[in-house]
Structures are given as structure tokens and as C-alpha cells.
Amino acid sequence: MKVISSIDKVLAKIEETVCLVLLTAMIAVITLQVLNQAVLHIRSIVWTEEVSRILFIWSIMIGSSLAARKGDHLTVDFIYTHFKGNAKYILRVIILIICIVTCAYIARSGVYLVMNDIKRNKFFGVTLWPMWVGSVSVPIGFVMITIRYILQLISESIEKFRKDKTEEGGEN
Secondary structure, X not given: OHHHHHHHHHHHXXXXXXXXXXXHHHHHHHHHHHHHHHOOOOOOOOHHHHHHHHHHHHHHHHHHHHHHHHOOOOOOOOOXXXXXXXXXXXXXXXXXXXXXXXXXXXXXXXXXXXXXXXXXXXXXXXXOXXXXXXXXXXXXXHHHHHHHHHHHHHHHHHHHHHHHHHHXXXXX
């Protein structure tokens, strides 16, 4: 359990740092554009919109992994809240497995998206950066989310196993 907790904390620290850097860079780019137009009255800096969009996409993908860690994703838990004990645990396991499979599938599809962008030699219109610079955020983000859900499944299963062992020992 300590290993899983350590992995979780290290991943969270990396994700938080990356999100902080991305959001700071995005704010700096947007501020540059606003100050340029509002104060200096100079012609628009054309690359700022494209760069801020790429930074925004990356921050969403990395931030989604943090949201998965904290359980902050949108959920419909009407049915889930009516279950108790083992039934609730089994439903939670099923939900986590569905999340893992779905996110892994999206990550795999994201790899094909990146490969397609590389194969077709696609570029952004203004910066002329390769299109895969933005699209690679999809497989990376969903791999990270998949890892988060796997860690949750393992830690919740260990907790359930320990709780069941404690309850069995208490009955003797």
C-alpha cells in the first residue's frame, strides 16, 4: 500500500508542476497579446492564439489526471449511493474497470491520431509547429488517467481485503 501511495504522490507532484507551468505560460502568452493590443496598440501577435490553445489542451489533459486522482470527475451516483457493503464494492470495481478500459481505448486511439498527424506531415497554420505537438496530449493524458484508475482499483481492493481480514479475525 505504501508503494502505491508513493507512486500516487510522485505522479501528483509531477502533474501539479506541469499544470502550473502550462497555465503560467498560457497566462503569460494571453497577457502579452492583451497588453500588446490594449496598451501598445500594435498589430495583433498572430501566434498567441494558437500557442495558448495548445497550452490549454495540454493543461486539460494533465489536469484530468489530477481530477481522476481526487475523484473530481463528473459522476452520476444515484444508483451507487443506494448500495452498501460488498455490493457497493463490486459496483465500484465494475465502474473502475469500465473507466480503465475506456481510457486505455482512448489512449490507444490517441496514438493513432498522433501517428496519422506525423504520417500526413500536418502543421499548425501560424506557428508551423507539427500538429502532433498538440495531439500527443491525448494519449499521454489518457495513459495518465488510466494509471490513476488502476492505482485506485488496486488501493481500494487492498483496503477491502484488509477490512475483510480484520472483520474475520474479530469474529473468532
